Amino acid sequence: MILIGEDLNVMTGKISRVIKEREAGPIQECVAGQTKNGMDYLDVNVGPVKKDPEGTMEWLINMVQDVTDLPLSLDTTNPVAMEAGLKVCKKKALINSASGTTESRETMLPLAAKYSTDVVLSVINDAGLPADADERAASIMDSAAFANELGIPNENIWVDPVLLPIGVDQRQVTSYLEFIQMLQDLLPGARSTCGLSNLSYGAPRELKSLLNRTFLVMIAKYGQHSAIVSGFDQELIRLIRGEMPEIVELIYRAMDEADMDLSALSQKELEYVKTTQVLMGKSLYSHSWLEV
Amino acid sequence: MNFDPPLEKISVNIREAVLGQGEKAVKIGGENTLPFHSFEGSLPNSAGLALEVLDMQPDNWAPSVLEPFEDVVSDPVKWAKKCAEVYGAEMLCLRLLSTDPMGKDGSPEEAAEITKKVTDAVDVPFIVWGTDMEEKDAQVLIQVARVCSGKNLLLGPVVKGNYEEIAKAALEHGHAIVAQASMDANLTKELNIALCKFFPPEKIVVDPTASALGYGLEYTFSIIEEIKQFGLVDKDKMMQMPILCDFGGDCWRTKEAKESREQGILWEATTGITFLLAGANLLIFRHPEALKLIKEMVI
Numbered sequence: 001m002i003l004i005g006e007d008l009n010v011m012t013g014k015i016s017r018v019i020k021e022r023e024a025g026p027i028q029e030c031v032a033g034q035t036k037n038g039m040d041y042l043d044v045n046v047g048p049v050k051k052d053p054e055g056t057m058e059w060l061i062n063m064v065q066d067v068t069d070l071p072l073s074l075d076t077t078n079p080v081a082m083e084a085g086l087k088v089c090k091k092k093a094l095i096n097s098a099s100g101t102t103e104s105r106e107t108m109l110p111l112a113a114k115y116s117t118d119v120v121l122s123v124i125n126d127a128g129l130p131a132d133a134d135e136r137a138a139s140i141m142d143s144a145a146f147a148n149e150l151g152i153p154n155e156n157i158w159v160d161p162v163l164l165p166i167g168v169d170q171r172q173v174t175s176y177l178e179f180i181q182m183l184q185d186l187l188p189g190a191r192s193t194c195g196l197s198n199l200s201y202g203a204p205r206e207l208k209s210l211l212n213r214t215f216l217v218m219i220a221k222y223g224q225h226s227a228i229v230s231g232f233d234q235e236l237i238r239l240i241r242g243e244m245p246e247i248v249e250l251i252y253r254a255m256d257e258a259d260m261d262l263s264a265l266s267q268k269e270l271e272y273v274k275t276t277q278v279l280m281g282k283s284l285y286s287h288s289w290l291e292v
Numbered sequence: 293m294n295f296d297p298p299l300e301k302i303s304v305n306i307r308e309a310v311l312g313q314g315e316k317a318v319k320i321g322g323e324n325t326l327p328f329h330s331f332e333g334s335l336p337n338s339a340g341l342a343l344e345v346l347d348m349q350p351d352n353w354a355p356s357v358l359e360p361f362e363d364v365v366s367d368p369v370k371w372a373k374k375c376a377e378v379y380g381a382e383m384l385c386l387r388l389l390s391t392d393p394m395g396k397d398g399s400p401e402e403a404a405e406i407t408k409k410v411t412d413a414v415d416v417p418f419i420v421w422g423t424d425m426e427e428k429d430a431q432v433l434i435q436v437a438r439v440c441s442g443k444n445l446l447l448g449p450v451v452k453g454n455y456e457e458i459a460k461a462a463l464e465h466g467h468a469i470v471a472q473a474s475m476d477a478n479l480t481k482e483l484n485i486a487l488c489k490f491f492p493p494e495k496i497v498v499d500p501t502a503s504a505l506g507y508g509l510e511y512t513f514s515i516i517e518e519i520k521q522f523g524l525v526d527k528d529k530m531m532q533m534p535i536l537c538d539f540g541g542d543c544w545r546t547k548e549a550k551e552s553r554e555q556g557i558l559w560e561a562t563t564g565i566t567f568l569l570a571g572a573n574l575l576i577f578r579h580p581e582a583l584k585l586i587k588e589m590v591i
Contacts, residue, residue: 284522
């Protein structure tokens with residue numbers, strides 16, 4: 001599983017300020033920390049960059065590359081900033097992200113072809129977010145065919161099935177699971193990614209990472225290629241790197257077994273099992289899912 | 293050749309809630325099948341049908357829904373008696389409009405006294421409803437719980453912000469409660485989990501906040517269906533409470549209802565039967581004719 005560190009993000013107030021003031025210290029600290037923790041890629045989320053997109057991107061990417069050798073995922077909705085960033089990336093970059101919308105087809109996907117980069121392609125299209133797994137399939141087939149025609153091979157496409165918060169729509173989480181299992185048949189060679197933290201948006205703060213970690217193990221089982229995750233969640237990293245095989249095994253069992261015997265489990269194991277059951281759609285989500 | 297129809301047997305029940313006391317107590321819920329699926333399982337209790345009584349004269353009711361109560365609107369005891377004796381309501385919902393902080397803002401003590409008088413005078417089960425104002429409802433319903441101790445009233449609405457205090461008083465004084473979470477199955481479950489830590493689940497009725505025809509009835513329909521399916525099909529214990537729908541206010545605010553008595557009655561009855569089809573267990577009606585129509589249809 002390829003882990004993409006999400007922490008260099010302009011949505012965090014602090015990062016937004018230091019980018020504006022061209023202050024390298026905190027940014028390099030964030031980059032170095034995630035690199036040390038074993039991320040495979042780093043996401044550089046700069047938002048729409050309205051002011052001086054070219055200068056900002058060039059400065060930021062160069063400075064990030066001063067302290068890390070990791071490849072970068074460039075995360076901006078502004079095509080001008082995207083192109084400026086791609087020009088200075090030393091390694092094959094990941095464009096984060098394109099979609100099936102007309103606008104994205106006209107602006108983002110051509111950049112992926114021009115610079116021969118990888119590109120995140122979400123299942124969103126002009127009609128919005130598909131309602132279920134089959135609609136996701138239809139949408140991505142269409143967008144990927146368009147990308148192929150531009151000269152982008154499946155291997156460069158990182159499909160984003162779009163993960164919605166479980167507290168908003170639990171069925172969207174189960175259709176994500178359905179879809180990710182279909183993906184290799186739909187687009188052989190294509191990779192996949194998702195914004196993992198979105199899953200727990202709105203959930204109680206202390207329980208967010210439990211949701212995120214459990215789900216990541218689940219989708220890894222179903223062949224998920226990569227995910228954008230917190231580069232500082234040590235337990236998540238250990239789980240994915242094979243350092244907690246008992247918990248992974250337990251989550252797999254909870255995915256497959258209908259009536260699991262919960263009596264011999266420790267508190268922590270019980271939490272992982274209950275969370276798996278909620279994420280599988282076996283029981284209805286509520287913020288107090290651990291309390292039942 | 294024998295034909296065995298494919299039936300879906302469900303191994304769990306919606307909890308049966310007993311409301312009121314004595315001979316006229318009403319049982320709701322208890323089914324182990326989807327609404328009206330009597331060919332697949334058992335539906336031991338027909339839906340509870342309550343008629344509304346206000347503790348003061350309303351100033352905004354459409355004339356044709358006020359008309360059946362014209363001679364009793366100034367006296368809640370007489371109003372309640374008329375509903376039970378003349379209109380045959382097996383259950384009443386006393387709405388404590390006098391306590392509305394945006395209106396008369398009457399005291400909890402007065403409201404509790406009125407409730408006591410009304411519930412003493414008429415021996416059917418009572419739902420006692422506040423004014424959907426979180427803080428005031430807590431004060432009022434706690435006082436009602438005390439003054440009417442042991443009457444097994446159904447007190448509501450109880451919401452996320454006031455459930456602890458009201459449910460504690462209800463528990464102490466032997467009442468049931470209506471747990472209300474607005475149009476959201478996840479939040480319904482959340483509130484039930486919180487309540488069930490100290491409150492008996494068989495004394496909880498859930499209210500998804502019903503919207504009448506023209507106000508988002510389709511959405512309410514889906515939420516009721518969802519709650520019922522989670523409870524019965526997915527066997528989710530926290531979703532096995534009977535469901536209440538309160539929609540008279542919505543119905544009689546429509547232009548159609550205000551224009552014509554007949555349209556209003558049909559509007560209310562149509563809304564009611566739709567919720568029963570979705571799986572509601574307890575309906576609160578405003579017009580006695582609407583209640584009568586539903587009774588003829590389902591009982």
